[in-house]
Amino acid sequence: MAEVSYPYAESNASGGTPAISEAQWQAMAAMWGGDRVDFRLTSDSYAANSLPFSATVINGRSVELTPGRAIVGGFYYQLTANLTVTIEANPTTKARKDTIVIRTDIPTGSTNVKVVKGQPSNSPVAPQPQRSAGQQWEMVLYEINVPALNGTIQPSNRMPFDMGPRVGAPWNAQATADFLPVGTFVYDLDSNGGDSQHESFVGRDGYVVARHFGKSRTYTPSLMNVSSQPSSGVSYKGRWRYTAPNMVFFSAIVDNTSSTDIKSISGSALGFVLPQAACGQTGQVISGHLRNPEKKGGLPNFCSVQGLCWQGQGASYATLFVPSDSTLKEGLDLLTVIPGKSQLYITATYEANVFSE
Known part of the structure; x- marks a missing residue:
């Protein structure tokens, strides 16, 4: 017979059989889990x-x-x-x-x-x-x-060794994890509170989101240390997700469609808000570009931008720098302006500060 299935109470004409060989048992038992x-x-x-x-x-x-x-x-x-x-x-x-x-x-x-x-x-x-x-x-x-x-x-x-089985939660996954043993993976399958469906891990360091599923989360990549900006014509768009425990990927754009420059507080650099605070154990660098087709604000039409998340207790934003407008020998200068009709693009992967380090 082409079709065989087991174990049933008795043999039948459809291929069901009650008795199995050692080889059949091994094939069946292997599906329950590995060695x-x-x-x-x-x-x-x-x-x-x-x-x-x-x-x-x-x-x-x-x-x-x-x-x-x-x-x-x-x-x-x-x-x-x-x-x-x-x-x-x-x-x-x-x-x-x-x-x-x-x-x-x-x-x-x-x-x-x-x-x-x-x-x-x-x-x-x-x-x-x-x-x-x-x-x-x-x-x-x-x-x-x-x-x-x-x-x-x-x-x-x-x-x-054996470990705790993966479990799912319809909502309140983190609160559910408080009652689970170390080494358990928890899947948030509904994600109340505006979060994305995700996988989390209960480990020796505590609860941490391991990765987001589905679409990226959105956030507003607003600017810090701003002294003046146009009343309209500026849009902020950002997307982010956890790609690994305590690791964030994000991409964002600040699009200044107005003719007015966005300027920083005197003597300060503009700052770029991150989707999640960055770990400050070593300080971290993110990168981006400024597109400035009308060459306004003393900046070229296209230049690289470096963001520094300062060493310390965790940073909620990155301080922005650009190459000197006078000579390469001067290194990087503070970014003090996002000119009118320009776009600031930032894309990076960095270590977040879930564990409050």
Whole structure:
């Protein structure tokens, strides 16, 4: 029959069957999730000996593992008492890397801890786990550094653990996250309050939006340190989104369609408001251009603009600079005017200040 489905209470003419083979079970179980240790990480830190399958080196050549549980290749494994495995000696003059794995062996019908030996080399590489459905399927617990001339072995943890499942919230995602364990991804699927649908993460540093979905958010990229500006004819348009935790991408334009210049307070540079405050740990630079087709305000028809988010407790705007109008040797000058009939364009990616650094 071309169509087979399982497991049902009894066989039927449509291809349903109650009994399944080990291979069919493995194929079905693989859809429930990948290989992992059956221990959910919900804290922001752990002591190595508090985790399942923790390792202790004995007499320089053996590794003792504590009890633990795991799913490997779709089959469940449980170690109920301490287990010691021996790492083969290495009398050669080159180091070796071995692995300790949990191996599901379909032909033998069991899942067990095994040591997989690597090859001595000047640049040793640990053997990759076998992953062959219906045959042998391995999950690595430890990579073992096996020094030359029978030096003391050193295990390094390589096991994957379970973590909290992704959850969705119809609204109030951040408030919902207050009751979720560390390591949880939260999806805001409605986003009340004018926000965009987004993914957030509850981590050791707190709650943070990881990325926005769908259309970018809009904002008004207004100017700071303005002394005079036209009463009409100036438009402000900006778009932004989180592209990664605490990372903002934005693009914006200030379009002065009037014939009147926008001028700064005497002795100050114009400032450009950011969609989110910038982290001030190091100070950050953004870039843009000024299009000035009528060459007004002592500026050329097209020039680069640099914005500086000052080092400190976080900046809500960037101070704007342009190349000197007299000579390149003078470097950058304060941008004190956005001439009439000109457009200021800014595009940048920068680190935000979600964590109030």
